[in-house]
Every structure is written in structure tokens, then in C-alpha cells.
Amino acid sequence: xxxxxxxxxxxxxxxxxxxxxxxxxxxxxxxxxxxxxxxxxxxxxxxxxxxxxxxxxxxxxxxxxxxxxxxxxxxxxxxxxxxxxxxxxxxxxxxxxxxxxxxxxxxxxxxxxxxxxxxxxxxxxxxxxxxxxxxxxxxxxxxxxxxxxxxxxxxxxxxxxxxxxxxxxxxxxxxxxxxxxxxxxxxxxxxxxxxx
Numbered sequence: 001x002x003x004x005x006x007x008x009x010x011x012x013x014x015x016x017x018x019x020x021x022x023x024x025x026x027x028x029x030x031x032x033x034x035x036x037x038x039x040x041x042x043x044x045x046x047x048x049x050x051x052x053x054x055x056x057x058x059x060x061x062x063x064x065x066x067x068x069x070x071x072x073x074x075x076x077x078x079x080x081x082x083x084x085x086x087x088x089x090x091x092x093x094x095x096x097x098x099x100x101x102x103x104x105x106x107x108x109x110x111x112x113x114x115x116x117x118x119x120x121x122x123x124x125x126x127x128x129x130x131x132x133x134x135x136x137x138x139x140x141x142x143x144x145x146x147x148x149x150x151x152x153x154x155x156x157x158x159x160x161x162x163x164x165x166x167x168x169x170x171x172x173x174x175x176x177x178x179x180x181x182x183x184x185x186x187x188x189x190x191x192x193x194x195x196x
Contacts, residue, residue: 009036009037010036010037012033015031019031020103030087032085032087033084035084044118045147047148048089048118050190051116051189051192052072054188054189054191055089055090055183055188056070059092063179063181066179067094067095068179070092072089075087076106076107077113079132085106086129088110088113089114089116090112090114091113092110092113093109108138111178112140112142113142114145115129115143115145116145117145117147125144130155134162139157140177141154141156141178149168149194150185150189151168152166152174154167156178170185171186172184174188
């Protein structure tokens with residue numbers, strides 16, 4: 001997904017009002033909000049969408065009998081400590097979801113966040129966005145998934161530090177400890193063919 005910063009300052013309340021007024025159409029541009037600045041997100045590629053759906057579908061099936069819920073792409077996540085809002089590609093919340101208000105479209109307590117990396121967003125997802133996500137006390141795992149090669153990276157919160165592991169073989173299995181499940185890379189990359 002391509003990003004571009006629009007240099008207009010808005011309060012968090014103004015941003016939420018604008019996002020909620022946007023009528024979803026095929027040409028709607030979602031926007032993230034980082035400390036007063038709008039970051040427009042363009043549409044995702046076929047591979048990006050396919051990988052996101054594979055992950056959210058598998059997680060939904062794996063978590064069906066638990067107290068966890070899985071959302072794909074449209075659930076806004078607030079990082080209140082940094083006055084920012086994001087749209088992760090996949091979100092998992094367990095126990096009782098907590099929301100910013102009674103509209104129930106801005107989640108406060110995700111346990112797992114997944115971002116599918118695009119060439120235009122990779123640095124943002126690894127850097128500034130992860131800095132904000134780390135402020136969420138509920139967050140236990142942050143997963144980055146490449147769309148141009150087999151590569152899945154996992155950051156697991158271990159008290160005050162984040163432990164990093166990566167998986168680069170289709171036969172690997174991604175353990176997601178915080179929700180007690182495993183996700184085979186073959187499922188993540190089902191129907192995905194990589195450029196030569």
C-alpha cells in the first residue's frame with residue numbers, strides 16, 4: 001500500500017469525524033493519523049490482499065472456539081499514548097474488545113497486529129508505525145509479512161523487550177504464542193506466486 005503524508009494538522013476528534021463521514025466506495029482512500037498529520041493509504045495490490053485474507057481467514061478458523069476475534073484491514077486501532085490511529089492488515093483481540101467510544105470502530109486492546117509489507121510502506125511499518133504499536137500495553141505480537149518473497153518476521157513481547165524471529169521457508173510454521181496457535185507459511189502464501 002502506498003502512503004503519502006498530507007501536511008494538514010487535525011485534532012484527533014477532527015480526524016475521527018472525517019473518517020466516519022467517508023462513504024466507502026471503490027475509490028475511497030483510507031487515512032491513518034500520526035500525531036496530527038493525515039497519512040493517506042492507497043489501495044493494496046492483489047498479493048497484498050491475498051496474503052491478508054489468507055492470514056485473517058486462517059486465524060478466524062483457528063480461533064473460532066476461543067474468546068478471540070479477528071479483523072481484516074478495516075478495524076482502526078488507536079494508540080492513545082501517541083494520539084495516533086492506524087489500520088493494520090490483520091488484528092486479533094481476545095477477551096473483551098475495548099473501543100474508543102460507542103461507535104465500536106476504533107479498537108484499543110489488540111493482542112496481535114499483522115502488517116503485509118509493500119515496497120512503499122515497509123520502512124513505515126517497521127519504523128514509525130511499530131514505535132506507536134509498542135505503546136499498546138495489550139499488544140503481545142507484531143508480525144510483518146513480505147509479499148515479494150517468503151519472509152515472515154515476528155516480534156514477541158517478553159516483559160520489557162521484543163524478541164525477534166523470522167521464517168523464510170514455506171515448510172516453516174509461525175508460532176503465535178499469545179493466542180496459542182500456529183500458522184503454516186504454506187497457508188499464509190497460498191495461491192501466491194512470486195516475481196522472478
